[in-house]
Amino acid sequence: MADMVLRNLDDDLKQRLRERAAKHGRSMAAELRAIVSEALTRPDTDPVAEFKRLATISRAMSAGRSHTPSEVLLRESRDKDAK
Template sequence: MAAITVRNLDDDVKHRLRVRAAKHGRSMEAEVRAILVEVVAEDVVPKNILERLHERFAELGGVELDIPPRTGTHRAVDFG
């Protein structure tokens, strides 16, 4: 297992990290490991634009559209 040291970390960043770790019920060290694993994993599996859009807006829910029924007959396409 590797070990790293982070120097010159802003006090506000440390405080927010401590709060985030507490919300997730883990130590600051475990929270930093989880953050690093998550961020690095994103680079491993490239996602297409549709997957990214879905992840971004999925929590907002879907949209129900009133689509009117089709009327009339289909037209034949003239390629001549």
Template sequence: MASLLVRGIDDEVVQSLREQAAAHGRSAEAEHRIILVAALGRPKRRSFAEVLASMPNVGEDSDFERVQSTSGTPGVFD
């Protein structure tokens, strides 16, 4: 695992971190880790197949067939 050293933090921020850590029963370092993960942690990327599988069934293919206009003039909402 990598280490991270953060310099130049205001004393008030450090004190807030210590107080929050104490309130959660953790060390300041553990609290810092949790804050970083919450702020920067990204959810696992889903595959294209997983995204497709999660889409709801909204009808049959025939419900979405394009209907050609017979009037001879193109219409936006035909």
């Protein structure tokens, strides 16, 4: 196993790591290993593909519903703010 040194860690991040480690009943080093392991085993996602996936879900959820055009909503908001 390799050793690593993490330098110049912001004090706030160090405190958050300490609190997270305590919440999980681990040392700070064990918590950091868990974070790195989880981050590196998670599959990389393409942001554009993820956006398209979520947009497809959103369109499916609102299918068949009437929609107010954005320019109408914007005009109503501006008129309301002008009063």
